[in-house]
Amino acid sequence: MISDTQKTQAESTAAKIRTLILNGTLQPGQPLRQEALSEQLSVSRTPLRHALQSLAEEGLVETTGYKGARVAELDRGMIDDLFEMRLLLEPLALGSAFPQITKLDLARAEMALDAADAEDEPSRLSALNWDFHHALYRPSNRQTLLRTIAQLNKASALAEVIASSIVARPEKSAAEHRILLQACRDGDEAGAIAALGEHLRLAHRDIRTRKD
Amino acid sequence: MISDTQKTQAESTAAKIRTLILNGTLQPGQPLRQEALSEQLSVSRTPLRHALQSLAEEGLVETTGYKGARVAELDRGMIDDLFEMRLLLEPLALGSAFPQITKLDLARAEMALDAADAEDEPSRLSALNWDFHHALYRPSNRQTLLRTIAQLNKASALAEVIASSIVARPEKSAAEHRILLQACRDGDEAGAIAALGEHLRLAHRDIRTRKD
DNA sequence: GAAATCATAATTGTATCCAATATTGATTTC
DNA sequence: GAAATCAATATTGGATACAATTATGATTTC
Known part of the structure; x- marks a missing residue:
């Protein structure tokens, strides 16, 4: 095998469970029984436990x-924290990446946006959303910063999925993304960072509104 | 049993390994063979894998x-990222906590400092260091923010331990902590936040210097 | 009838065994 | 003699069996 990180069953079942959660098949608060899940996903309990x-x-x-796992319930405080942290960290990543963003990176970002326009399965939309942001941050080459940002994005993915059920939210998000991408194309760093901040603030506001 | 989270072997062995790493028994880059470690810690490989x-x-x-685990090697970029993130997030936590910090919190923080003065085992010093910071952030009641900050602190613990071998670094750190604590006692929020920022900047500079 | 107690079952965590992958070292081939 | 090939070993990931813990429900006690 050539790849330097052989994919393990634990990882792929983690991905499957993530999809089930993001698509709403597994609802927040719902207990996750190991035997039932392992049977449903046709793996043993060992990799399942690692996935959990x-x-x-x-x-x-x-x-x-000893009491088990359940799907996280996201409350108001968690959402506020996640978005406030993202609002501090992601502009930093974008700024560090900016001078080194290539046409290839921009192409990748645009590809993710185009795919997102045609997609409506929540988990895939969520993945494409991350692909877009990641494409713009990665040129910073700041792995540790990116790791933390990735975590925060994964954690807020559930909130964003719920948000995407808000009328017109996906369209607004797409428009905000396009503005950000265009600013990057124009070499307008300040504009790009401002657009990113605005995007995060708007997403936060809509999600918060939805949850009262 | 009354406690709501029964401690599992995986967790305690994780703590043990963390100690071994922070105390330098396990050096950065060193491979961690499961069988050898499980034998040394007298647990089976199952909880060991969870700990890893x-x-x-x-x-x-x-x-x-399939290739195994090794102790993380921390490079310059990782250290820069960790401290820049901490410099953004921890003042936020302190600010949110500030109005709600009680005398009890301050007492807890001071207790950690006093204990740290008399301690010289790296892993315990590291734990006490976190106890101090955590005591001041916790009143914010922002669990998600605190979780991320905790992660960053754990990740930079190794760097700080190495830094503590710098001559006079522990004394400087203690002094900076005392200044921060005093500002909190005086109800001087701006001063406290400034002191925290200064503390993080100085620690970062010393660690960076040490690593060239 | 409500609370406490205890046995039973359900569920998670751990140990052991087996399979899959990677590493090593000898052998071959040019 | 160096690179490639392949067998043998070492090491990790996964499946199954067992132990520890928690949840459940009947029984008792007041």
Whole structure:
């Protein structure tokens, strides 16, 4: 095998469970019984447990010793925290990346946006959303910063999915993304950072509104 | 049992390994063979694997599928990222907490400082260091923010431990902590936040200098 | 009838065994 | 002699069996 990180069953089942959560098949607060899930996903309990641990440290699942795991319930405070942190960290990443963004990066970002326009499965939309942001941050080459930002994005993915059920929210999000992308194309760093901040603030506001 | 989170072997072995890493028994880059470690810590490989996964998502261990885990090597970029993030997030936490900090919180913080003065085992010093910071941030009641800050602190713990071998660094750190604590006592929010920022900047500079 | 107690079942965590992958070292081939 | 090939070993990931813990429900006690 050539790849330097062989994909393991634990990882792929984590991905599957993430999809089930984001698509609403597994609802917030719902208990995740290991035997039932392992049967449903046709894996043993061993990789399943590793998957649950991953999701727990991702924030999508809450687990307590000997009592089991359940889908995380996101409250107002969690959403506020996630978006306030993203609002501090993501502009930093974009700024660091900006001088090194290539046409290829921009192409990748645009590809994600185009795909997102045609997609409506929540989990895939969520992945494409991250692809877009990631394409713009990655040229910063700041791995540790990106790791934290990735975590925050995964954790807020559930909130964003719920938000996407808000009327016209996906369209607004797409428009904000296009503005950000155009600013990057124009070499307008300040404009890009401002657009990113605006995008995060608007998303936060809509999600917060929805949850009262 | 009354406690709502029964401690599991995976967690306690994770703590043990963390100590071994922070105390330098396990050096950065060193491979962590499961069988050897499980034998040394007298647990089976099952909880050991969970512990390694935890440490990996904490950032103290790097793991690659089927190839095994090794103690993380921290490069310059990682340290810069960790401290820049902390410099953005921790003042936010302190500011949110400030109006709600009680005398009890201050007492807890001081207790950690006093204990740290008499301690010289790296892993315990690291824990006390976190206790101090955590005591001041916790009244914010912003769990998600605190979780991320905790992660960043755990990840930079290794760097700080190495830094503590710098001559006079622990004394400087203690002094900076005292200034911060005093500002909190005086109800001087701006001063406290400034002191915290200064503390993080100085720690970052010393660590960076040490690593060239 | 409500609370406490205890046995039973359901569920998670751990140990052990097996399979899949990677690493090593000898052998071959040019 | 160096690179490629392949067998043998070491090491990790996964499946199953067992132990520890928690949840459930009947029984008792007041």
